Amino acid sequence: MHIHNLSENNSILNTFISEMRDTTIQRDRMRFRRNIERIGEILGYELSKTLRYHAATVETPLGQCKMDLLNNDIVLCSILRAGVPLHNGLLNYFDDAENAFISAYRHHKENPDSFEIIVEYLACPSLENKTLILADPMLATGQSMVATFEALKPFGTPKNIHLVSVIGAQEGVNYVKNNFREDTHLWIAAIDNKLSEKGYIVPGLGDAGDLAFGEKVQH
Numbered sequence: 604m605h606i607h608n609l610s611e612n613n614s615i616l617n618t619f620i621s622e623m624r625d626t627t628i629q630r631d632r633m634r635f636r637r638n639i640e641r642i643g644e645i646l647g648y649e650l651s652k653t654l655r656y657h658a659a660t661v662e663t664p665l666g667q668c669k670m671d672l673l674n675n676d677i678v679l680c681s682i683l684r685a686g687v688p689l690h691n692g693l694l695n696y697f698d699d700a701e702n703a704f705i706s707a708y709r710h711h712k713e714n715p716d717s718f719e720i721i722v723e724y725l726a727c728p729s730l731e732n733k734t735l736i737l738a739d740p741m742l743a744t745g746q747s748m749v750a751t752f753e754a755l756k757p758f759g760t761p762k763n764i765h766l767v768s769v770i771g772a773q774e775g776v777n778y779v780k781n782n783f784r785e786d787t788h789l790w791i792a793a794i795d796n797k798l799s800e801k802g803y804i805v806p807g808l809g810d811a812g813d814l815a816f817g818e819k820v821q822h
């Protein structure tokens with residue numbers, strides 16, 4: 604796997620991540636969602652440098668300009684619900700992408716520290732020979748990314764796979780590395796060292812879905 608950890612270099616991106624982590628600033632839901640969205644824009648821009656382009660001629664009022672333009676074979680798939688603002692950020696740049704949505708949530712069994720991933724909702728175009736961008740802001744154990752990709756398999760084999768995430772735990776990064784094909788790219792804004800016993804990223808930022816959209820009742 605090609606791992607692109609953007610926080611390794613100083614940039615304004617780190618300010619956005621610090622605002623998402625900060626217990627006071629993160630309480631502003633609109634700012635939290637907007638920070639995920641603009642991180643999606645930055646990660647999308649960075650990953651666009653590895654996509655395929657074709658030669659085109661653009662007519663300007665003064666003449667013709669030869670330019671290389673992006674091949675639009677992109678399917679943008681995000682994992683509900685925390686993936687929604689990340690999806691918006693990516694879609695702000697990949698204007699004409701096809702879109703897929705998939706739900707994944709942690710179902711806690713008798714032991715509150717153990718859970719399985721339940722995939723329920725799925726709407727997806729053909730992925731055959733396309734560029735799949737699979738987005739979820741949190742990569743904790745990595746199980747949601749792997750379970751959703753399994754559920755996407757009947758829709759075809761993508762030509763390229765790009766995983767996009769805001770914060771990951773090293774364990775989750777290792778898990779996706781071992782469960783996705785070798786040519787997969789991971790674009791991530793920060794990688795933290797630890798996972799808590801309940802599978803939360805430490806120091807992380809807390810529950811991204813709840814911070815973006817409000818607490819949900821466990822069922």
Ligand SMILES: O=P(O)(O)OC[C@H]1O[C@H](OP(=O)(O)OP(=O)(O)O)[C@H](O)[C@@H]1O
Pocket residue numbers: 682683684685686707708709720739740741742743744745746747748775802810811812813
């Ligand atoms: O890497 P994993 O261990 O699978 O954990 C990451 C998942 O947890 C969060 O979703 P959550 O289950 O909280 O759902 P939500 O978006 O509805 O809040 C997050 O958005 C990922 O989907």
Ligand SMILES: O=c1cc[nH]c(=O)[nH]1
Pocket residue numbers: 685741743802803804805807808809810811812
């Ligand atoms: O730290 C974590 C782990 C999973 N989901 C979150 O929202 N945060």
Ligand SMILES: [Mg+2]
Pocket residue numbers: 685810811812813
């Ligand atoms: Mg959540």
